[in-house]
Amino acid sequence: MFSEQERLAFVALAVVCGALAWPGFSRIFRIVLRGGAAKRTDRLVSRILTAAFDVLLQRTVFRTRPIVSILHAFIFFGFSFYLLVNLSDLAEAFVGDWVTIGRGGLFGAFNLLADLFSVLVIFGMASMLIRRFALKPKAFEFNDNVLLHPKVSAGAIRRDSLVVGLFIILHVGSRWVGTALRMAQSGQTDPWLPTASLLVPLFADWGPDAIESGVHLTWWLAIGLIVAFIPYFPRSKHIHLMVAPINLVFARSSHIGALDAVNDTASPGARGVLDLSWPQLIDPYACIMCTRCHEVCPAHDSGTPLSPSALEINKRYLINEGSGPLAAGQDVGLLGSAISSEAVWACTTCHACVSVCPVGNEPMRDIVDLRRSMVFDSEVPDELAETLRSLDEQGNSLGESNRRRSRWTKGLGMEIKDARKEAVDLLWFVGDYASFNQSCTGTTRKVAEVLGAAGVDFGIIKRGERSAGNDVRRVGEEGLFESLAEQNIALLEECEFNRIITTDPHTYNTLKNEYPKLGGDYDVVHYSTLLLELLDSGAIVLSGRLEGSATFHDPCYLGRYNGIFDAPRRVIERCGLELIEMPRNRESSFCCGAGGGQIWLNDHDDMTQRPSEMRIEEALSVGVSRFLVACPKDMTMYSDAVKTGGHEDDIAVEDIIDLVAAVIETREGGE
Amino acid sequence: MAGVLVVCEHLSGGFADITFEMLGLASSLQVGEVSAVAFGSMADRSGELGAASTVISAGCSDDFNPEEYAAAAKSAVETTSPDLVLVASTSMGYDIANPLAATLGIPLIAYCTGIEPEEGAFVCTSSLYGGKMGVTSTVPGPAVVMMLSGAHNADDGRIEGSPGVSDLGAVDTPGRVRFKQLIEPDQGDVDITQSGVLVAIGRGIGGKDDIEVAEELADLLDADMACSRPLVDAGWMPKSRQVGKSGMRVKPSLYIALGISGAPEHIEGMKDSATIIAINSDENAPIFDVADYGMAEDLFDVCEELIEELE
């Protein structure tokens, strides 16, 4: 059926396209190899199995956007199966009398699947195109102030999406129509090809020559096109389908709460593309520009110039544009080309973008790396420099004398042990905000009172405790983080204790996940967990139950980072309140806007509404009047947001300790 | 000859208040004759220096020149051999008193707010550590003492008279420092020396953004914004809004100091305000010493509540 010329033409096409595509793939490979070191190749078999599992179940895709994810699944499974279909089609051209149509058994099943998937892929892809080009969801839009690569601004994303979309439809569609033509040619429909069979009547009037030409044309459009398309892969987002699974194989296996150590202390972080670690260089090729990351980004949502999605997209255009020099080791700067410096300082490090990404991209890590290099070169916003100076000189971010750290204990009706002077069961690492900030110290005192009433043997470090440094590290001041950690570890060495408790999830995160690498390995517990423990053990006895309902805000560094979702919820329920969830809860919780050093930075001028104010409105939308938090920074942020948003009469911000304190049965006053 | 020599400071064609403060103090010490050294054509106005019995006319240019004025002051000291030399603790004073004491090899006491003579020596109180400590020094005469403005009443020294004038003649200097020009302050959009109510912010204001809260309060009170030096240095406020030694001297009917600790340099510029309200979270801040009303609380909480109340 296929002439010798046709076969030769195909081989020639394959050779030419292969030759054309090779430099592109090879350059990407060489560029990735030039990236910084990262420990991502351990336990390779387990990595591959995990990735395969995730890809085949589309687990990472289905985290959000269910309908789109179903469409994606159609395309994904269809395309995967089409690998077989394409092989079969090649065999048809090259292997004597290879034919599948009209044969039952395994061939029948193959035909049925190919037939159904063809329709599903076309349906899925067409729906995606309609969504992108006709429905134009807001999620695809970038804030006007987001830095975009010139090609992106010129519409490259739309063009690329259109090309890839039409290619898929054409590729699969041609094969589908071709099947119908073959049936028309033989005059027999095949029950294993139910949908293609429906097309057969269309060709009823066609003469044998026309049909024969049609068969050849559709074969070439299906198989020839895919070969012809190969050189386009390394220059387009379509490479996603090859790289995304690879990226998942090399996904982070270490705890997400611990930032990677600096690769080169003489030049920390990333200035240029090649300063990024190699997995970060794979990221942009895995990206299909779905923009799920900026949809969940509090910085983008609040109108600032940060879009994690734009970062990855820009990165790909930037790398492709400079691919020759980059592959030869000549670096290209990231600042001002992949991301603006103001966007770098808008990130809250809430990790939502990383957690939501179906292909395992980590734009937040790039931002931290950029910050590291900027801080190292003293390119720091004034107000942040002021805070860092205070942290260095005083050990706290509030510019207070560190000698006043335990001033909040004044007037408490109890004596709090100094953990440096006597052994304690629980050492309470109080943290900056809980110690100094006036919206937090009331809560801090209540925690002390509740622990006291529960008979917990606890103490604090009355002098010398310094900021644990979680957010210091996240603004990129690695040296200051190390210095603070070293001082805290030296202090903790002096103390005798069993566990550390803290109310601040940021402190919790770094003590638990980052201090061990610096030699401070502790058993750290968040107060929400401890409260539940004390309730369960009967150490805290509740004298009554609260009435009504409330919602709970998951702090990023407690929930998303450390998976503690249930303890605070159970404490709330134990106190008698009905918990009503906000639409964004648990892993998809929406950041208050304070993390990653934002609490020290000024709001960006373009900010339309603070994330904390949006969150309060979200809470109001579910009809609650109590907004519960389990983080001192949340207390500050949301108390402010309630005021600035004018909702003081509508909703009250409370800490979970307020609930416990309200219903706890105190030993003295019990009878 | 014992006695006190006052080094007169002048600017813009008139003697500065501190000159009269020092003259008044010199007379009250009663340790001998009070003489004053006046520079350039200011010596022609010796009638204003009636508190001194002798005015030494130093033949300098009218415009201050560190090298020339220090040399002239030295020459005046050598002529009069006083037990005590009083120099203003000001920008000009720094460049007169220090070289004077150093080249004469006599002691110097800076930032002085009060002097008591005691058996041939002087007991001087200096305001140090940003006004947080009063330090008493005992210094034998002859000595140079730099007086902080505002510690004494200028009117005590503002006495008309006709002191004897002795001419020091021209001073010889190497001329390594040359005066070029005097630049008048850029008034900016507002002349805060004319404001009735000022809301002044200091380092206690956290960041640039937080200034907005203070501005909002100023709007509601129909007040103008002012600030202390660190905010100008940080580039957060224009120089035209700076109150203090190197800034403006203001006398509004109401001065609200937010997050200002009250270093002597700042107090010098605002102590003459009719009413001063200070809000600062540090209850020991020296600003509360000059304020009429104080609140030792977080300034944001107070401001926000106050704004709400006023609205």
Next chain:
Amino acid sequence: MRFAVLLKWVPDLVEDLEVDDEGTGVDTEDLKFKLNEFDDHALEQALLLAGEGDEVVALTLEGDGAEKMLCTAIAKGASRGIRLTGGSSLDTAGLADSFSQALGADTYDLILTGVQSVDDRDGQLGPVLAARMGLPCVSVVSEVGLEGSTAMVAKEYSGGMVAEFEVDLPAVLGIQAASEAPRYAPVSRVRQVQQTVDLEEFAVSGTGASSGSSITGMAQPESGGGAKMLTGLDELVEVLNGLGVT
């Protein structure tokens, strides 16, 4: 050109200061010190002035903070750090004596230091040092420009007036404020400097320079002296109403 910047370690005023047992000094036990903020401006001004091939040398007295100050200065861009050992006293007279010896051992075109410090009871370092070294000096400087072998400086007077002077080099300047806010010295870089850079030392010979006076007493001013302390917003509003501004 070679710039010298003189640095001084002073008590941090964010702390509550207390008088020591003798009653003549600040209790320094547990007291936190920091770089004199005017010295930080002096350093910044020097770094801003220094161009290609110029050298900025930071000098300070040995003791607590010396290493941190010098390494921080180098992290910010200074070329060298010199620690002075064996200085006699910490008052301005002693400092001027020590610094003049170290500065005399080399040639410097411009010597910058903070206009004053929180504890310079016996005078400001800049002009005292200049007098000792026989150099011209201008204090309270907020702008510096270099033109050949002279510097154009702006000296601040009261009332916002500024005088411009031309000064022959070498000279000493007492810096009030650098033309830009002092840059942030990343601790990452400071730590790297601490590990890689050798600080120089200069041995000062004691000449017994002294302030010629002695501290006989120290006391905190009466706190809350003049002010009637208000508690609560109501009282504040009442005062404002009484003044007729609300």
